[in-house]
Amino acid sequence: MQNIRIIGVVGAGQMGRGIAQVAIQSGFDVIIFDAFQNALDAGVDFIKNQLNKGVEKSKWSAADADAALKRLKTANDMKTLRDCDLVIEAATENRALKFDIFKKLDEIVKPDALLASNTSSISITEIAAQTKRPHLVAGMHFMNPVPVMKLVEGIRGLETSDETFNTVAAAAEKMGKTFVRAQDYPGFAVNRILMPMINEAFYALYEGVASAKDIDTAMKLGTNQPMGPLELADFIGLDTCLAIMDVLHTGLSDTKYRPCPLLKQYVAAGRYGRKNKKGVFVYE
Numbered sequence: 001m002q003n004i005r006i007i008g009v010v011g012a013g014q015m016g017r018g019i020a021q022v023a024i025q026s027g028f029d030v031i032i033f034d035a036f037q038n039a040l041d042a043g044v045d046f047i048k049n050q051l052n053k054g055v056e057k058s059k060w061s062a063a064d065a066d067a068a069l070k071r072l073k074t075a076n077d078m079k080t081l082r083d084c085d086l087v088i089e090a091a092t093e094n095r096a097l098k099f100d101i102f103k104k105l106d107e108i109v110k111p112d113a114l115l116a117s118n119t120s121s122i123s124i125t126e127i128a129a130q131t132k133r134p135h136l137v138a139g140m141h142f143m144n145p146v147p148v149m150k151l152v153e154g155i156r157g158l159e160t161s162d163e164t165f166n167t168v169a170a171a172a173e174k175m176g177k178t179f180v181r182a183q184d185y186p187g188f189a190v191n192r193i194l195m196p197m198i199n200e201a202f203y204a205l206y207e208g209v210a211s212a213k214d215i216d217t218a219m220k221l222g223t224n225q226p227m228g229p230l231e232l233a234d235f236i237g238l239d240t241c242l243a244i245m246d247v248l249h250t251g252l253s254d255t256k257y258r259p260c261p262l263l264k265q266y267v268a269a270g271r272y273g274r275k276n277k278k279g280v281f282v283y284e
């Protein structure tokens with residue numbers, strides 16, 4: 001297994017900043033890259049805030065928070081990632097963008113460096129095929145919010161080597177996460193199961209089975225979920241949920257994955273969920 005010391009994180013958005021925070025708190029040196037300086041600054045401010053909040057809540061000491069912050073460097077030039085042992089890409093969920101990032105990373109990082117993607121739905125095999133090192137590429141699918149959620153879903157592309165998969169598993173475990181192993185089929189394991197449940201909640205609402213609030217209360221209290229499926233859909237983003245349902249529907253060629261017309265309608269109306277304060281529910 002390779003020794004991972006320096007981790008690069010591509011993207012300082014919601015997922016990238018969470019991954020960087022957890023990695024520095026687990027003793028890794030981290031370089032967080034974003035092409036947009038304002039995104040980078042916002043990401044670092046968020047991490048600092050989260051570390052301070054943790055000190056106030058006595059989750060960790062001020063000294064540990066300071067030491068973690070010292071392990072964080074920022075970059076707005078991707079070439080700064082050249083010495084990383086592992087780069088975790090957490091950019092926007094867009095095939096062309098991710099393919100371009102992997103082509104560039106493959107040129108920049110040292111020959112034995114590992115590349116991982118936090119994609120929730122794009123094929124790891126296809127991402128890996130953009131590089132000349134497909135055996136060194138794997139999926140590391142973190143859940144949102146990263147510091148809270150205990151899972152990293154590992155995805156093995158067709159060419160991912162045992163050594164690569166075991167090394168990213170060990171890195172995830174050093175970050176305090178449980179690593180599950182999934183094969184590279186549409187939706188992997190989490191979204192193959194989660195998204196049809198969310199989609200079915202939309203069908204239940206669409207067909208008038210119960211109100212949105214009652215559907216969520218039923219699932220929260222009846223099946224011990226922290227959020228009902230419709231609130232969770234708002235939390236994830238209705239556009240993201242629809243995009244993943246489309247991947248399942250197309251990739252598995254089965255009508256049981258057809259996205260609910262009501263979910264499509266919300267997205268068409270621009271109701272994306274928590275991120276723009278209006279989804280199934282309205283947020284103040």
Ligand code: CAA
Pocket residue numbers: 050057120142143144145146147148149190191226227232236
């Ligand atoms: N970053 C860091 N910490 C956060 C956080 C964030 N964004 N949001 C909440 N927390 C922490 C809080 O600080 C708090 O910590 P302490 O208990 O130590 O003080 C803890 O989480 C609980 O937070 P709250 O009391 O504010 O709120 P809550 O009890 O309602 O929990 C929640 C919020 C953790 C988000 C919870 O509702 C939950 O677990 N929801 C389900 C989340 C989920 O399923 N995520 C996976 C989505 S699927 C995905 O990500 C993959 C995909 O491909 C779509």
